[in-house]
């Protein structure tokens with residue numbers, strides 16, 4: 545459920561018409577619905593009512609401060625993967641003791657910053673990282689709270705680029721090596737073992753892989769108990785899928801129900817790291833048609849947003865629905881929706897039936913709230929688009945469109961070139 549709906553053939557975000565936003569701030573821009581984000585978070589969160597749990601929003605899916613602030617005010621924590629995300633999460637008001645830190649390549653500097661900020665837990669992904677963290681904690685004079693991220697080797701049937709929990713992926717520690725990693729963690733004096741974590745992939749549309757992974761975490765928990773380790777937290781990561789096209793992902797209630805059953809009765813808190821399911825369908829990318837042209841067997845609709853603004857189609861061949869902002873078209877035509885970037889991979893939709901767009905028309909690229917702006921770049925020296933949030937009839941630019949000056953900020957021409 546989201547709040548992007550047509551009223552009298554005009555696309556609205558809550559109570560604001562999308563074309564009004566385009567008039568005010570120009571194109572392209574990302575448009576987020578406050579009520580949709582809040583609703584998605586509440587539905588997810590409330591599905592786990594009665595079960596000890598902590599929901600840590602995956603900051604990499606959408607890291608805008610306003611969105612993080614909204615989730616913080618709903619009581620959400622954060623799952624971060626870099627020092628930059630830690631900086632954002634804290635700036636946005638997320639309580640440090642609700643922040644978990646994942647990632648295979650944490651730098652010593654970022655680990656130190658996270659320790660000093662008092663984050664809840666590190667999800668450690670290798671023995672070397674464990675030793676580095678122990679040393680940093682020793683220097684600071686504290687103990688680093690950790691879970692070890694294990695790779696449960698379950699099959700998750702999603703795009704190969706977003707599978708993370710199979711044995712050929714770089715993430716986590718192989719489950720068969722996990723006991724020795726925990727033994728090492730137990731020996732290290734400045735490591736405080738608190739949990740077990742995993743994250744098996746993204747855009748999963750079935751429940752079974754999650755249940756299977758949680759079962760493996762529980763088995764490991766029993767083995768660790770015998771080693772004398774008191775594990776209080778199981779972190780199942782994120783990964784719950786959404787509908788982009790015709791996918792039928794489980795509802796959060798079903799997901800939570802299955803996990804509740806698998807957890808059973810124990811004194812363990814479940815940590816969840818949802819990203820896409822919270823923000824994916826709470827944002828759209830709005831772009832304007834510049835030109836259309838046809839070759840012998842293809843029609844192209846060229847718009848002012850490209851792969852630098854939204855890379856998912858180019859990177860994963862992802863599907864994003866394409867909709868008119870004004871429903872004035874009587875005819876549908878097969879076309880590619882492409883951007884201005886000088887790459888053949890620069891498309892937003894391929895071989896798609898879409899309204900017979902004309903120059904000047906506004907186009908909404910749907911389901912662009914996750915892994916969209918957060919993956920945007922300046923390729924082709926294109927300023928990144930504005931981000932706008934609507935709440936009811938209120939509209940706020942939550943990130944201004946970059947200017948040409950922003951493109952060169954930090955660059956210098958050395959003296960020997962003057």
Ligand SMILES: *Cc1c(COP(=O)(O)O)cnc(C)c1O
Nearest residue numbers: 602646743746782783817819820
């Ligand atoms: C990306 C990521 C998530 C979020 O995944 P979604 O599919 O967006 O829910 C959670 N945890 C970790 C460790 C991640 O890398």
